[in-house]
Amino acid sequence: MELRLALLGCGHVGQAFIALAAAKDAELRARYGLDLVFTGGLTRAAGGWAAPAGISAAALAAAAWPRAGRSDGALPSSAAAFAGDALAFAATCPADVLIELTPLDPLTGEPATSHVRAALTAGRHVVTANKGPIAHAYRELRALATAHGVALRFESTVMDGTPLFNLAEFTLPATRITSFRGVLNSTTNYVLGALAGGATLEDALAGARALGIAEANPAYDLDGWDAAVKATVLANVLMGADLRPAQVARLGLGASAMRAARAALPAGHALRQLVEVERATAGGIVAAVRLRALPANDPLAHLAGMETALTLRTDTMGELTLIEGEGGPEQTAFGVLADLVVIARGIGDLAN
Amino acid sequence: MELRLALLGCGHVGQAFIALAAAKDAELRARYGLDLVFTGGLTRAAGGWAAPAGISAAALAAAAWPRAGRSDGALPSSAAAFAGDALAFAATCPADVLIELTPLDPLTGEPATSHVRAALTAGRHVVTANKGPIAHAYRELRALATAHGVALRFESTVMDGTPLFNLAEFTLPATRITSFRGVLNSTTNYVLGALAGGATLEDALAGARALGIAEANPAYDLDGWDAAVKATVLANVLMGADLRPAQVARLGLGASAMRAARAALPAGHALRQLVEVERATAGGIVAAVRLRALPANDPLAHLAGMETALTLRTDTMGELTLIEGEGGPEQTAFGVLADLVVIARGIGDLAN
Numbered sequence: 001m002e003l004r005l006a007l008l009g010c011g012h013v014g015q016a017f018i019a020l021a022a023a024k025d026a027e028l029r030a031r032y033g034l035d036l037v038f039t040g041g042l043t044r045a046a047g048g049w050a051a052p053a054g055i056s057a058a059a060l061a062a063a064a065w066p067r068a069g070r071s072d073g074a075l076p077s078s079a080a081a082f083a084g085d086a087l088a089f090a091a092t093c094p095a096d097v098l099i100e101l102t103p104l105d106p107l108t109g110e111p112a113t114s115h116v117r118a119a120l121t122a123g124r125h126v127v128t129a130n131k132g133p134i135a136h137a138y139r140e141l142r143a144l145a146t147a148h149g150v151a152l153r154f155e156s157t158v159m160d161g162t163p164l165f166n167l168a169e170f171t172l173p174a175t176r177i178t179s180f181r182g183v184l185n186s187t188t189n190y191v192l193g194a195l196a197g198g199a200t201l202e203d204a205l206a207g208a209r210a211l212g213i214a215e216a217n218p219a220y221d222l223d224g225w226d227a228a229v230k231a232t233v234l235a236n237v238l239m240g241a242d243l244r245p246a247q248v249a250r251l252g253l254g255a256s257a258m259r260a261a262r263a264a265l266p267a268g269h270a271l272r273q274l275v276e277v278e279r280a281t282a283g284g285i286v287a288a289v290r291l292r293a294l295p296a297n298d299p300l301a302h303l304a305g306m307e308t309a310l311t312l313r314t315d316t317m318g319e320l321t322l323i324e325g326e327g328g329p330e331q332t333a334f335g336v337l338a339d340l341v342v343i344a345r346g347i348g349d350l351a352n
Numbered sequence: 353m354e355l356r357l358a359l360l361g362c363g364h365v366g367q368a369f370i371a372l373a374a375a376k377d378a379e380l381r382a383r384y385g386l387d388l389v390f391t392g393g394l395t396r397a398a399g400g401w402a403a404p405a406g407i408s409a410a411a412l413a414a415a416a417w418p419r420a421g422r423s424d425g426a427l428p429s430s431a432a433a434f435a436g437d438a439l440a441f442a443a444t445c446p447a448d449v450l451i452e453l454t455p456l457d458p459l460t461g462e463p464a465t466s467h468v469r470a471a472l473t474a475g476r477h478v479v480t481a482n483k484g485p486i487a488h489a490y491r492e493l494r495a496l497a498t499a500h501g502v503a504l505r506f507e508s509t510v511m512d513g514t515p516l517f518n519l520a521e522f523t524l525p526a527t528r529i530t531s532f533r534g535v536l537n538s539t540t541n542y543v544l545g546a547l548a549g550g551a552t553l554e555d556a557l558a559g560a561r562a563l564g565i566a567e568a569n570p571a572y573d574l575d576g577w578d579a580a581v582k583a584t585v586l587a588n589v590l591m592g593a594d595l596r597p598a599q600v601a602r603l604g605l606g607a608s609a610m611r612a613a614r615a616a617l618p619a620g621h622a623l624r625q626l627v628e629v630e631r632a633t634a635g636g637i638v639a640a641v642r643l644r645a646l647p648a649n650d651p652l653a654h655l656a657g658m659e660t661a662l663t664l665r666t667d668t669m670g671e672l673t674l675i676e677g678e679g680g681p682e683q684t685a686f687g688v689l690a691d692l693v694v695i696a697r698g699i700g701d702l703a704n
Contacts, residue, residue, distance in 0.1 A: 323675070341526065
């Protein structure tokens with residue numbers, strides 16, 4: 001089958017996805033009968049284009065868009081400029097799937113949520129690597145996707161493309177996830193590792209920025225907002241919660257708390273920014289992000305550099321831990337591809 | 353849909369599976385429209401029975417078979433004794449799926465391979481937790497399943513029901529697994545942990561036996577045969593190899609090597625029985641099991657007790673590590689259930 005893709009946002013992840021789609025083109029055709037073509041793209045800096053006839057991944061990878069910073073930057077001649085804004089693009093671009101890759105606003109989930117809503121309402125599948133819509137509007141968007149008979153998939157919202165949501169849907173049937181804990185913010189993990197190695201907080205943050213992993217505002221990472229948004233996505237999807245990021249307790253975080261916790265760390269322990277989500281005895285689901293001193297025998301104590309990890313506690317498999325090695329745009333792009341293959345194979349639960 | 357199940361072998365895993373099927377019965381019906389019924393069973397000690405009309409998981413869990421040690425032990429009256437042997441049972445029992453749970457012979461894979469062959473030839477799906485057939489005859493059995501339009505699934509052959517094969521099939525599309533390493537034998541891991549805590553080898557082995565995890569012949573675990581069989585299954589299924597367990601190098605294993613390696617262990621390192629499989633530069637796939645001194649920052653260095661773990665190196669996700677908490681019959685039974693759900697949903701690649 002052919003899937004016509006529209007890219008809304010095309011930064012590091014979008015460009016990695018185009019490259020991955022080009023590299024895996026032959027395998028996708030041979031293994032899944034899947035033919036991916038690009039029929040539109042829009043970024044704030046480079047403008048929008050539409051190409052109803054489709055552009056191959058290889059041709060798009062070779063074109064200057066979006067790196068040229070303009071909509072017609074060396075695109076194949078079948079592409080025409082798209083005049084509308086992002087919302088109009090989500091609603092009217094000629095595509096089967098909208099791939100939502102715009103920047104995240106963790107406090108509101110906008111404008112990505114509006115983009116997703118518009119695409120679903122217009123009968124398009126949506127694959128998003130943007131946590132905002134799932135953290136802020138999962139139930140509404142899931143119901144909308146179901147009502148329109150399309151898929152809403154978001155593997156790359158947590159731990160890049162590490163199988164978490166696809167893992168739960170396809171490999172853990174009839175399983176109740178009773179709690180989870182994780183180290184989900186790679187910047188904080190990198191900074192804590194550098195501190196443990198003797199660096200100052202300033203040097204550690206500068207190192208994270210040099211690696212391109214830190215947000216422009218370090219508080220987003222160190223103060224636990226990124227982890228809180230991810231905890232919300234996991235809790236709402238995997239445990240049926242209906243949390244919002246502001247309901248995730250962020251306890252004793254930030255630079256000064258980190259310095260104090262370092263100073264008080266017991267020997268043989270490692271400091272981690274830990275997400276902990278569990279069912280409360282009185283009902284409901286409670287979620288928190290805090291610094292924890294983990295003993296050496298904890299699998300989450302030894303994450304190096306930018307590794308992230310999640311431990312699921314289940315009623316069927318006991319504890320199951322996933323560790324992602326060095327994550328980045330390539331891994332996030334892979335999660336987008338994995339979601340597209342699920343759509344093409346028709347094996348997913350549309351309601352997820 | 354209804355799936356009629358026949359159990360060939362019903363020890364700890366089989367009984368855990370019956371209990372799990374009973375516990376999850378309502379959820380399987382509601383979530384997947386799946387109705388599991390048992391239409392036959394056979395063990396060496398308790399004999400065989402067939403019940404074409406089907407017995408519910410709850411009724412079978414309440415019956416004395418196979419614990420009563422005889423085929424008619426308090427089974428519902430719809431069950432009649434099955435007079436033939438295991439091979440006849442695999443070929444002629446009234447079932448859609450043969451669940452192969454007989455004891456493993458790591459050197460030959462028999463008699464389980466013959467059971468699986470007979471069931472596939474008779475047009476039955478097969479779910480097996482027995483590594484032997486997959487380690488010794490995967491390509492032949494896969495081709496046989498394809499020829500007969502039935503499924504051959506085996507999630508529980510490595511790391512109990514931890515998603516490995518279902519993970520690769522459903523969540524890692526278009527991904528090339530380039531190498532893997534793992535700690536796959538829980539008995540050896542337990543023994544090494546006890547040695548690190550100061551126990552003698554004899555005491556450590558006695559502890560493993562008391563926990564019910566050690567094979568009757570400890571050499572099977574400590575000498576690396578169990579790990580070699582698992583390495584073969586993983587290499588053949590995930591990397592397209594065509595190895596046999598005897599082709600997996602078993603290097604410096606056994607009790608005396610373990611004592612020597614303990615004595616020479618560098619400070620801050622942990623000793624692990626490690627499976628390592630990779631593509632050789634000259635082509636082909638090489639596999640080995642050996643004792644390795646792992647540094648503290650290796651995620652496989654900190655496995656406690658009976659934990660097992662596998663790190664996949666992939667061309668899409670980089671390194672991905674899965675850690676199973678305390679494994680046992682319940683987790684193995686879950687893998688069997690997960691395979692049945694894949695069959696019922698019709699989402700699996702029959703050729704796997």
